[in-house]
Amino acid sequence: MAAYRGALIGCGFFAVNQMHGWRDLSNVEIVAICDRDSERLRIVGDQFGVERRYQSAEKMFADGGFDFVDIATTVGSHRALVELAAGYKVPAICQKPFAPTLADAKAMVAAADAAGIPLMVHENFRWQTPILAVKAVLDSGAIGEPFWGRVSFRSGFDVFSGQPYLAKGKRFIIEDLGIHSLDIARFLFGDASRMTARTRRVNPEIAGEDVATMLLDHDSGVTSIVDVSYATKLPEEPFPETFVEIDGTRGTLRLGKDYKLTVHGPDGTLQSVVAPNLLPWASRPWHNIQESVALIQKHWAERLAEGREPDTSGRDNLKTFALVEAAYLSAERGETIVIADLL
Ligand code: NAD
Ligand code: 89V
Numbered sequence: 001m002a003a004y005r006g007a008l009i010g011c012g013f014f015a016v017n018q019m020h021g022w023r024d025l026s027n028v029e030i031v032a033i034c035d036r037d038s039e040r041l042r043i044v045g046d047q048f049g050v051e052r053r054y055q056s057a058e059k060m061f062a063d064g065g066f067d068f069v070d071i072a073t074t075v076g077s078h079r080a081l082v083e084l085a086a087g088y089k090v091p092a093i094c095q096k097p098f099a100p101t102l103a104d105a106k107a108m109v110a111a112a113d114a115a116g117i118p119l120m121v122h123e124n125f126r127w128q129t130p131i132l133a134v135k136a137v138l139d140s141g142a143i144g145e146p147f148w149g150r151v152s153f154r155s156g157f158d159v160f161s162g163q164p165y166l167a168k169g170k171r172f173i174i175e176d177l178g179i180h181s182l183d184i185a186r187f188l189f190g191d192a193s194r195m196t197a198r199t200r201r202v203n204p205e206i207a208g209e210d211v212a213t214m215l216l217d218h219d220s221g222v223t224s225i226v227d228v229s230y231a232t233k234l235p236e237e238p239f240p241e242t243f244v245e246i247d248g249t250r251g252t253l254r255l256g257k258d259y260k261l262t263v264h265g266p267d268g269t270l271q272s273v274v275a276p277n278l279l280p281w282a283s284r285p286w287h288n289i290q291e292s293v294a295l296i297q298k299h300w301a302e303r304l305a306e307g308r309e310p311d312t313s314g315r316d317n318l319k320t321f322a323l324v325e326a327a328y329l330s331a332e333r334g335e336t337i338v339i340a341d342l343l
Contacts, residue, residue, distance in 0.1 A: 002029035007066040010073030011035040011044035020281040021294040061088045082108045086115035095122045102325045109314040119314035125180035126187040127292040133274035144250030149224040154232040157239035172208025178228045183320040189222040195326035196336045202231035
């Protein structure tokens with residue numbers, strides 16, 4: 001028997017990656033799955049050979065027999081499902097966006113704390129191989145103390161055919177994608193204290209904003225720009241690559257197209273390719289994201305074994321989520337938002 005028996009709720013578009021990630025871990029077995037949609041339940045259950053299948057999360061928890069739950073549903077159900085897990089004292093992973101509002105997210109963290117269970121947000125972009133490579137350069141001191149940075153994701157990729165709900169929400173790119181970019185900015189430059197943002201909707205077919213430009217003041221003294229767009233038509237489509245630019249006191253770092261990393265310092269210029277691995281079950285161009293799913297899930301299993309809080313815990317994610325809320329508030333009011341006022 002595997003060291004950890006898991007259950008997964010939500011067998012949709014993205015959960016298939018999570019199921020592959022779990023299957024690759026020798027000490028984890030997914031023993032039960034749940035989806036309201038019987039067809040999705042059948043497809044994922046058959047593909048991964050899971051016999052215990054539920055259309056009701058309540059019934060699955062009541063039957064029990066698992067050590068953690070992986071919540072892979074869309075945002076509207078996250079709070080109720082995390083609170084359900086807390087009620088049964090079952091450690092939980094929740095997909096991003098953590099919750100519809102910061103107030104919900106705080107309540108979810110409080111519920112997990114009260115139950116004494118670990119709670120991790122599946123905030124996987126900081127686990128991408130190229131982003132880990134950037135962090136390693138920063139930590140090495142090769143470019144000195146960073147004072148300016150940019151985290152940029154600009155694309156014209158059709159995300160709506162795979163994830164139709166993205167076209168319908170009043171909030172779109174900051175809540176869905178910018179949340180990852182803001183988390184990367186926190187991962188690289190530390191927590192931020194102030195946010196100024198501007199948003200646009202360019203695509204008339206969708207309800208929310210598809211362009212956002214955000215300016216952050218980090219406690220470390222770094223000023224960063226986080227810019228995201230799904231309305232950017234480039235000659236070569238970079239989806240889903242995040243580009244990073246960092247200026248430091250001793251040099252510079254640039255992560256560009258096709259995962260090319262250039263580090264310039266006092267000793268010269270080093271160029272390398274920090275491409276993600278193409279896992280056997282992955283497919284281009286998603287392989288960057290897919291590998292980060294496998295890595296964050298490995299991190300969860302390791303932290304469960306060590307009894308330590310995961311890096312992207314619910315508590316940690318409140319600080320990323322506050323940046324999302326702040327960006328919408330700033331764009332709406334045309335003001336700079338102080339993050340401490342939200343937390
Ligand atoms: P989806 O709509 O394809 O799948 C969600 C599934 O959950 C559906 O099959 C639905 O029937 C089921 N479901 C919803 N509420 C339920 C409930 N209460 N009980 C049981 N089943 C329920 O959505 P998706 O595209 O797979 O996205 C799921 C989540 O993953 C979203 O929060 C999305 O933002 C996130 N996501 C994350 C990444 C990433 O890189 N981290 C990438 C894509 C999507
Ligand atoms: O990673 C995500 O959260 C996805 C996408 C890359 C399409 O924005 O929703």
